[in-house]
Amino acid sequence: MTAGLIWLAAVDKNIFTALGAMIGTAVTAVGTISAWQNRRHDRRQQLLDKAVEKLVTAVALEMKAEEKLRRLQDPWPLRVRWVNTRRPIADHWQAIHGVPERDHAIDLSGKLEDVAAVLGKVPSQRLVVLGEPGSGKTILSLCLVLGLLDRRKPQHPVPVRIPVSSWDPVDVGLREWMAGWLSENYRHLAVKAPSGDTLAQELVAAGQILPVLDGLDEIPQPSRLTALVKLNRESSRGDPLVLTCRAQEYEEVVTAPTGDVLTAAAVVELCPLDPHHLDDYLRVTTPQARVAKWDPVLQNITGHPDGPVAHRLCPLR
Incomplete structure (x- = not known):
């Protein structure tokens, strides 16, 4: 045993x-x-980090070049202002706050140099900017991108202004369109990542892009509602986004029988330029020998600030 x-x-x-x-x-x-x-994972992350770094540099150079081309600081920026819209086309404040008990409105009024800070006041980081033709929507979007880049911290998404006119929402989804546009306009993002997707696709999927979508009104009217539907379907409260549009066109989309607001988005509306500020600006930006030629026009807009001449005279866009 x-x-x-x-x-x-x-x-x-x-x-x-x-x-x-x-x-x-x-x-x-x-x-x-x-x-x-x-x-x-480390190799993928290094590729994405380098792609983001190059994108930040490229977007900043592009926006600063446009700022210089438009002479926005010469001799000083026009006093573009906006206020919360009074139209019934924004989401409920509870949705914007993301808390059922919070229904108080946030004053988002401001001026051009404050635009990045104003977006920071929106809890959802989702904002619609409305304005009449020539009111400064595109200039505001340019200044917003520059302001966000100045305030950007590591790991925060990169603000990129993307023209909505390049999108066919009937045939192409939001993320697919954004990634394709980024690949075409920033060639380093067309490079394939280890996953087989492009770096642009990876950045969009990872939420590393803050899209500033300029000009919903610049796509055909029948496509605008489809665009808004896809914006809501493919982005949500946690996805920062800015959209610009003409006021009347946006209201028509939202109030259509099958329309809807942009989810969790606040809405601001650009104000007409102050006639006196416009008077000063036009006189200073015109050679002295020709200033007198503006007198009839300037007298008209000063005397009739709500008239057709004052309404249409805006050299922003």
């Missing part, structure tokens, strides 16, 4: 030794796979 016990002990020892070796091999294999996955 003693010999039998000794034999069983030896067998058990061999079994445990084999099991230990197998477990050790499995642990080593898991560790190897985990290390490979970590290296792959």
